[in-house]
Amino acid sequence: MRLRPTVLAATYLILSNIQYAYASALTTAIGANVRMCFYAEVDKPKEKIGFYFAVQSGGSFDIDFDVKDPRDVVILEGKQERQGDYILTANHVGEYAFCFENDMSTITEKLIDFDIMVESEPRKETPGKPTQLSEHTSALEESIFKLSGMLTSIERSQKYFHTRENRGFSTVKSTHNRIFWYSFFECVGIVGMACAQVYILQTFFNRTGRKYKV
Known part of the structure; x- marks a missing residue:
């Protein structure tokens, strides 16, 4: 055609x-x-x-x-x-x-x-008489501006979802790091408490100058 x-x-x-x-x-x-x-x-x-x-x-x-x-x-x-x-x-x-x-x-x-x-917004000369183009221009303008609006809406939606995805990933990464360090310090605390208990018991039973009979 x-x-x-x-x-x-x-x-x-x-x-x-x-x-x-x-x-x-x-x-x-x-x-x-x-x-x-x-x-x-x-x-x-x-x-x-x-x-x-x-x-x-x-x-x-x-x-x-x-x-x-x-x-x-x-x-x-x-x-x-x-x-x-x-x-x-x-x-x-x-x-x-x-x-x-x-x-x-x-x-x-x-x-x-x-x-x-x-x-x-550049303006160029019309390649024809306005009377010859008026009936075609209005329909094409309407279609083109509709497409432009739809593309803008899609672009904004993509940016919105891209931002949400990145923020969600950052939150998950931050939470993972916090859980890791919390678990690490919890293990260090447990080991430290165990060592402290062993030291206290040894000190209690091995005091200088005292003897215990069984």
């Missing part, structure tokens, strides 16, 4: 006007008392910045964060947050800083999964 030129032109028009984005999805470990920053460049004002993060493991699964614009002004911050999903409007052109801070922890390292996405 061959598509008509008008349908192809309408498809090209919609795809050319759909938002494009460049993103950086990373997973990084942040040590105790460490502040770590990541940067995203914005080329045009009013662009959208998507910022997602989730603490995968470490401590109570929380972290401090803040977002600064190119003027070094804090536009978003949070304390002891486990995860977040934000959409920001970049009012200024330049470099935006996304920082995580693990000051509340003295020995525990935190594993952070985060995603920074910068979106823009």
Whole structure:
């Protein structure tokens, strides 16, 4: 089956006007008392910045964060947050800083999964007359935006289950370590008590200057 030129032109028009984005999805470990920053460049004002993060493991699964614009002004911050999903409007052109801070922890390292996405909306010339494309464009736009929404929903669900899986694994690992050390110190205590009892009994029956007749 061959598509008509008008349908192809309408498809090209919609795809050319759909938002494009460049993103950086990373997973990084942040040590105790460490502040770590990541940067995203914005080329045009009013662009959208998507910022997602989730603490995968470490401590109570929380972290401090803040977002600064190119003027070094804090536009978003949070304390002891486990995860977040934000959409920001970049009012200024330049470099935006996304920082995580693990000051509340003295020995525990935190594993952070985060995603920074910068979106823009380029406009291209229409490859045909609007009257020829109007009836095809509306149906294609609706279908494409529905698919985009479904993909976004699936992506968010995957991130949610990924975070739950990592947190569950971290909890199981921490519980296993606690049980191991509890059992170890319990065995050490039992052996220590047995040795202490033997020593006390030997000292009691072998006191200097005393003799016992049977």
